[in-house]
Amino acid sequence: MAVTQVESRTARRAARKKPPRRGVGRRIAAGAAGIVLAAAAVYAQQNFSMSFEQRTSYLTYKGRIGETVETKRFTVKALSVTAAHAVDTTDYSNKVSKVATSNLFLLIDVSATSAREPFKLSKLSPPVLLTADGRRYQPTDKVNDALTLFNKYIQPGFWSSGLLVFEVPEDAVPGADLVFxxxxxxxxxxxxxxxxxxxxxxxxxxxxxxxxxxxxxHSLVSESR
Known part of the structure; x- marks a missing residue:
């Protein structure tokens, strides 16, 4: 009788120590979670290890001044280019003043329409003037955005027009392209x-x-529209 009781107690202790078996559902869920975590790690490695320039690389559509350039997101055309030594700007109270440069202001008249959703141009990733030797000039900060295309919504079904104003040295002019x-x-x-x-x-x-x-x-106030 004593032997039977000892064996019974030993069997109960072994049963308590035996780890519970995982259900099939839990094993499947754990496997799915592992796949998700692995995919997230790959995405992070591919995207956040790249520079901002790499992550914002573009599919480039090319055209010439006066032509309509159509992309999947917008359609744009450059209508004309003007050069000036001084232009207008305005302040917060809409007071007009003249700003000059020892270089050149290039004023590009641009029209654009959106394919699907309205948008405004961004100072974080603005249109640039691309020179023949690869330099990139952003629009000048000497001119109030209210007088330029930055102030317009580019919408589906409508053409929005305005100027983009760049301040550049004379040697940047030959062979320059607008990158919208x-x-x-x-x-x-x-x-x-x-x-x-x-x-x-x-x-x-x-x-x-x-x-x-x-x-x-060159007056910008009389041309803002």
């Missing part, structure tokens, strides 16, 4: 975001004429 870039998020990767690269027709002779005929003062 829609707003992008630094947190979202889109390797197929579109941009439009527009040849402004500034060959050597055309660039020379534009520079030599630059206006002393």
């Amino acid at each position: 870039i829609p707003p992008v998020s630094p947190l979202v990767s889109d390797n197929y975001a579109p941009e439009a690269q527009i040849d402004l027709g500034l060959s050597g002779a055309a660039a020379g004429r534009l520079i030599s005929q630059a206006e002393d003062h």
Whole structure:
């Protein structure tokens, strides 16, 4: 009788120590969670290890001044290019003043429409002037955005027009292109975001004429629309 009781107690202790078996559902859930975590790690490695420039690379559509350049997100055309030594700006009270430069202001008249959703141009990823030797100039901060295309909503079914104003040295003019870039998020990767690269027709002779005929003062207030 004593032997039977000892064996019974030993069997109960062994049963208590034996780990419970996992159900099939728990094993499947654990496996799915592992897959999700692995996928998240791969995504993070691919995206957050890349530079901002890599994560915001663009699919480039090309055209020439006067032509319509159509992308999956927007359609744009550059209508004309003007050069000036001074332009208008306004302050918070809409007081008009003149700003000058020792370089050149290039004023590009642009029209654009959206394919699906309205958007505004962004200072974080603005259109740029791309020179023949690869330099990139952002729109000047000397001009109030209210007088430029930055103040317009670009909407589906409607063409919005306005100026983009760049301050550049004369040697940036020959062969320059306008690269029109829609707003992008630094947190979202889109390797197929579109941009439009527009040849402004500034060959050597055309660039020379534009520079030599630059206006002393170009009014932006009378042209803002």
